[in-house]
Amino acid sequence: MTINFDELVRFTQSLVQVRTLPGEEKPAVALVAAEMRRLGYDDIVTDANGSLVGLIEGEQAGPMLLLDAHCDTVGIAEGVEWQYDPFGAEVVGERMMGRGTSDMKGALAAMIHAAAAVDRSKLAGRVAVSATVMEEVMEGVALKAIMDIVQPNLVVIGESTNLNLNHGGRGRAEIHLEAIGKPSHSSTPHLGVNAVHLMLKAVQAIETLPLPHDPLLGDGLLALTDIISDPYPGHSVIPSRCRVTYDRRLLAGETIDSVLGPITNLPEMASINAIIATGEHTTYTGSTLYGPKFFPAWKLPADHALVQSALAGLHDAGLPSELGTYQFCTNAAHSAGHAQVPTIGFGPSTEGQAHQVDEYILLEHLQAAARGYQGIIEGVLS
Numbered sequence: 001m002t003i004n005f006d007e008l009v010r011f012t013q014s015l016v017q018v019r020t021l022p023g024e025e026k027p028a029v030a031l032v033a034a035e036m037r038r039l040g041y042d043d044i045v046t047d048a049n050g051s052l053v054g055l056i057e058g059e060q061a062g063p064m065l066l067l068d069a070h071c072d073t074v075g076i077a078e079g080v081e082w083q084y085d086p087f088g089a090e091v092v093g094e095r096m097m098g099r100g101t102s103d104m105k106g107a108l109a110a111m112i113h114a115a116a117a118v119d120r121s122k123l124a125g126r127v128a129v130s131a132t133v134m135e136e137v138m139e140g141v142a143l144k145a146i147m148d149i150v151q152p153n154l155v156v157i158g159e160s161t162n163l164n165l166n167h168g169g170r171g172r173a174e175i176h177l178e179a180i181g182k183p184s185h186s187s188t189p190h191l192g193v194n195a196v197h198l199m200l201k202a203v204q205a206i207e208t209l210p211l212p213h214d215p216l217l218g219d220g221l222l223a224l225t226d227i228i229s230d231p232y233p234g235h236s237v238i239p240s241r242c243r244v245t246y247d248r249r250l251l252a253g254e255t256i257d258s259v260l261g262p263i264t265n266l267p268e269m270a271s272i273n274a275i276i277a278t279g280e281h282t283t284y285t286g287s288t289l290y291g292p293k294f295f296p297a298w299k300l301p302a303d304h305a306l307v308q309s310a311l312a313g314l315h316d317a318g319l320p321s322e323l324g325t326y327q328f329c330t331n332a333a334h335s336a337g338h339a340q341v342p343t344i345g346f347g348p349s350t351e352g353q354a355h356q357v358d359e360y361i362l363l364e365h366l367q368a369a370a371r372g373y374q375g376i377i378e379g380v381l382s
Contacts, residue, residue, distance in 0.1 A: 003117045003374065005367050008109055009096070011035055012366060013089035015105040016098040020072050025050060025133045026284045028071040028105070032112065032131045039116035047145045050285040053130040055150070056115050058123025058381060065380055066128045066152035067115065067373060068143055068331055069108035069159075069347075070135030073100040074355050083358050094363055101361040102349035107158035107369060110348065114373035125381040128152065132331060138279050139172065139295045140334025147339060154306050155335040155343040156376060159326065160353060163319055163368055166345035167307045168216050168299030169326030171250030171333050173259055174277040176243060177202060177269075183240040192238040196229050198271060199242040203227075205268040206246075214251040216299050217325055221249035245277070249329075250297040259294075295329050296337030306342045306380065313379020314346070317371045327351060346372055 011031075018027040029052045036044050036054040043055040053066075076086050076099060084090050084097040091097075096106070108131055115127045128150045132142045147155075157166075179199040184192025203224065211220040223246065230241040248259055256276055264274050277293040300307055302323055314321040326332075328351055336343035348365035 001117045003113050003370050005370070008113045008366065008370055009363065011113070012096065012101070012106050012109040015071070015109060016089035016096070016100050017087050019087060020100070021075055022072045022134045022137045023282060023284055025071045029131055032071065032108070035112055039112065041116065045149060047149060048285060048287045049133055049142050049145050049283045049289065051130060051132040051142050051146050053128050053146050053150055054112070056118065056127040057120065058125050059121050060124040062123070062125025062381055063153035064126045064128060064150055065154045065156070065377065066130060066147065066150055067111045067156045067158060068130045068132055068146070069104050069111055070133065070331060071105065071108060071131040072133055072136050073103065074136055080357055091363070095360040096363060096366070097358060097360045099359055101359055102160055103354035103359070104158055104160065104347065106349070106361040106366050107347040110366060110370040111158055111373050114370045115377060117374055118377050122378065123381045127377055127381070133283055134281055134289055135331055137281050138289050138291070139329045140331045140338065141289045141291055143331040143334045147335065147341070152341060154380060155332070155341050157330050157332045157335070157343060157345040158347040159330045159345055160347045160349040160351050161324060161345050162350045163321055163348060163365060163372060164324045165307065165311050165314060165321045166324050166326050167302060167304070168252065169297060169330055169332055169345065170217050170328065171254070171297035171337060172295045172329035173248040173250055174293035175246040175248055175260070175263070175274060176277045177246070177272055177274050179242045179272045181238070181240045184238045186236045186238055189238050192240070195239050195242040199227070199244055202266065202268045202272050203244060205266045206263055209262050212251050212254070217251050217297060218327070220251050220254070223247045252297045252299045254297065256292070256294055295333035298332055298336035298343065299325070300336070300342055300344065304342060306344055309379045310344050310346070310376045313375035313377070314372050316379065317375030319368060319372050319375070321372070346376060
């Protein structure tokens, strides 16, 4: 069966036209389920978190290949004007405009149509396509539940790669620092201990720490994202508490201990507590996703069978794809980072299109992604 690109465009528009912040994905999941039924998926399952997975059975035995895309999006920043309705999914020239077009409802739609179009008589194995929830706040946590159900041998993440094939990606950790001082009246600051002053010394020392480098993934990063003092506002009082949050971009092989150790060993950290933040988020079904905000980096050798068979499938589909890596964190933090299941990434658009004002996807990329997913499936499971 060939892919009907007009239907693919219309389905992508229907997904973009529903608002799906983390915890509000239910309407998108309902649309995905209906489209999978229409396209003839063999089985469709929704898990306790509200994520959905559809199955395609090949006629010969073989591995389970999971294609994953999240269906939640970031919001629309207040006071920032869009030229086009972020939920209009308007086609303007060669672009479809709207929140989630690139990150990543376009990829989800392309996966669903590509898997349905594969010739099952030529498949040695099974294909699963998942629409996972809550990725924007807890990368990989919802995917774990889907993987527990389908037990994939191989995984494809659909985040943007500019139609190239990614075989690695940086991870992410959220680090909280907390300094406790002693309050006093601001007219007698010498009677107190200013928690902000304590924290500033620690921050200055942390900013000088060397960060690791990976020849494939590049440099590890450490970025201060907020600093909060208490009480706030401070009415004639020396702040007795100060908290700083760091975003740490991880490289393959890094652990909680290897990330926190260099920070906690600094002399300036003697009176400051440093921890990995804990995430706790409620899904639209009422279940709770809970765990440390430490999402590992990952990489797969370029000569791995999955990489080479997927790359061959993309080339057979007419795409001049090259190998690359993700600079941001994806659901592969679980599939490859925690579960150690061979994982690759392929998707339309560039990483820079994610979370942008007037987000868009090129229709050419949407169609090419569908051909690419079909090529990957056929290349891996032929």
